[in-house]
Amino acid sequence: MISRGRIALLANITTDWRNTQRRRRDLEDYGALTTVNTRLLKASIVGAEEWHKTATLGWKEERALNLIRTVLRKGIEEYGDALRVVVSCSFGVDSLLTLHLVRRVSMELGISFDTVWNNTLNEYPQTRLYAKKLTEEWSLNLVEARPDTTIRKIYEENGVDTLLKRKGDRSGGVGNKEPVVEKCCGSLKHKPMRKAIKENGWHIMFNGVRAGESRQRWMSARRDGDYFYSSHTWKTWVCRPILWWTALADSFNYGNNRQEDVWNYVRKHDLPYNAIYDMNAVIDDAYTGKDVVVDRVTAEYLVAKGLNVFMPRTGCMACPIPIRRGYLRYLREVFPKVYRSMLFQLGFARVLIAEMAEEQRAELLEELNGFGVITEKTEEAVLDRLEDVIEMKPCVFDGVGVDKRKQPKKSA
Template sequence: MICKICSQKIEEGLGYGKGKIYCKECYEKKREFIKSRKYKLELLKSLPLDLKIIKTKILIQEAFDIYGSNIYVSYSGGKDSTVLSHLVRQLQPNILHIFSNTTCEYPETLQHINWEKEHNGMNILIVKPYDKYKKPWNFKRVVKEDGFPMYSKDVANAIRTYRRAKSDKTRQNSIDYITRRFKRFLSYKDLNISDKCCEKLKKTPIKQAARKLGMQCAILGILAEESRQRELDWMNYGCNVFNVKKDNQCKPLSFWTENDIYEYIELYNLKISKLYEMGYERNGCMFCGFGIEYDYNQGKNRYERLSITHPKMHKYLLNNFKDILDECNITY
């Protein structure tokens, strides 16, 4: 095996880090780097809101300086997105927002987006998901053809890789990987679970529309504290990720906390989706299973809340997906 960073040969059993893919020297350097970035992120997170607002605006302005008008806000209708839009529009009032209607949005999300468009001057393009033959995608079709988005993106990705494995060797590697990283989910490995949903219903439609319009950079309302992956992304690349990955991204809220978001909403008296008054902390998609195990409010998970707030939608969920929810041991 060779070191993933310096390409030096690693003797059998002498690799370091997760997956044992680094030589000792690279692993230690990487550890130091991550440690210092983590410290910097904590420092940024501890800033008062007024300083965070200034830093965020500087980051957005940097993106404008480079990409001019070829930049858009990737809008979800949620509270983080709404705060982001409010900040960006102070610098460029008519900036384009793009929203993908995933076909399983809460009605309150759609109502809020409509309000932003009709009554709050938001320049927004609403797109819908289609495949390359112009056949519409929807949640039900994604579940049927790819699998249900359940547990977490990483777990769903590992299960999809196992289920799609073409050789015994790949299949065994997938089992080893699941055992190593997500042992608790090993017994679910044969279920119809996949991580493809977001790509089909959300990411691709937005990116395709943006590309068609000549957009070169997306502004995203992502907080590093939302997930380990987002935190790692920030540590490795920072807020403005230009000319590094396939897509240029400006993530100027990365170092904000959820408390900052609520403080900002209160400070500027921002209107947000009604969903947040109904016991939901995230707007997401109604039927999404990602994060379901941790999404509890007053002892009820997302699906249990849905049965109270949106009984018709809950009925649809059970009519169509009860089997997989049972197999996954998810209460509803």
Template sequence: MDNKVNEADYFTFTEKNYDFFNQKLQDLGSQDVIKWAFDFFGDKLVYACSFGAEGIVLIDMISKVKKDARIVFLDTHVHFQETYDVINQIKEKYPELQIDMVQPELTLDQQAEKYGEKLWETQPDLCCYLRKNKPLERALAGNSAWLSGLRRDQSPTRANTEFVNKDDKFKLIKVCPLIHWSWEDIWDYIKENDLPYNALHDQNYPSIGCQPCTFPVKPGEDHRAGRWKDIQKTECGLHTRPTKS
């Protein structure tokens, strides 16, 4: 296909397109999937990164394909200091990357005034919507596709993720280069390439989100067991299908 494919987006991709490209990419490694994505979507591709272990791996791979790629971080204002620390390390290591610290529309004080204190405890889905989903929707506007570090073995809700996915929530194409990677693969890559990473990973935090809603996990627990502990919630909503009204 020629450069005209860069005009393709969520609205023009058919199910046959998704099937075709997943077949085309199925035997490629993650680095080649990333290269394909940037060749295909060009500047209409953005990476939304949480700066966890998977994110660090993807950033290193992306930097080898497009040194000035745009990286979006959803700065909820309630992240761990260790998360901000590793972001600063990444900025120093990859100075050409465009790291966009996307802010919510409401400050924490404004949110408390409107919805009450500690919204993450009283209405966690609403808190995620205001501080993550809505800001990402704004950050992705005008793009055709976004990259994500989802892996199939992270949780049952991610087990069927493909390299190229239809994202009904943000009306974009979602590309996930690491779907076949294990947790061990992630750490082998980090160690082999001497990459910085979030220090909380050494304290039994495999999945790291906002400080009030993230806890260490016990041996043998699901990697996302420490997210929204003790409530019926496993996802912030970025990777779930929109509910029908």
């Protein structure tokens, strides 16, 4: 009879063999890609996705390092000493992981690389300070891609059509059918990045995109895989080493085990991360704790308990896209100046009133009229006295557009 220990050993050997075979197939598949044959076969992409669903963080880490090695060696073969490599970095946690992984391999292979930061000029103060600190500590060759317009000018020129829908192509090709939030992304992020790639001639670009961030990201992951040639958008090779890594806070579960790869890697390697990740806000009325703003560990604990906690990501502060997750309440609690700027300078207040549920809007007008804040029960009257409205009812916009998906049951 075979002992349990021997069975476990054989199982581990089998797993190791399968993982080794997976890596060999990857090397062959990636090596066959060209600027004409730009993507892996769908079966290979799905195979990598399936493998990641049950792989340990250790195996994922090793695979990511091997992928980076393969990509860089292929780049050396194709471009020689002229090879130019860049890591796209938002100075968020996913970018940090990608930067760390690429750094490890580049040191091993003796390859230098640039780091490009798409600074939209609307970044959190914490991100700006962190970018400066990490650039100095890791001796990064930082290139800043900056827009030639401002978020305020974009909204002044286009108006605010809706804050809760995202349609169209952010490249700007859809024209007037494109919501202003898409035009904003195109002008502040995509256009400056295309310009930076063209000016610097990068052949390979690494980024920290992950499939679990949204359904849209998962669909692009299924289409492109973790290494491909972007012939349309960037016109360069794109590698996404942590594409199939997961995090507990992911908004989209594509059938993975949602293991905490991201923050476990940060803690495993003791990586210095952006302070914005320790500025999470509990936006749940059932919360009875004294601190509304909590650190990452506390936030993860409270989420596991079923409480609603807004956990910020890096990027534009004055962005309406996270409104569905309670971003307005978060800003009101943590960054009140930005909140007021969005309402007054960017004109979000007008649309937020229009986006309210009909009953909610009628109730608000009735209440404000009853207290004498407004004399006419109209949206225009609210806008005319918006300062007074916010003074009397600070939470007026907290629930507008917030996704009403059922929250996990709260622990007793």
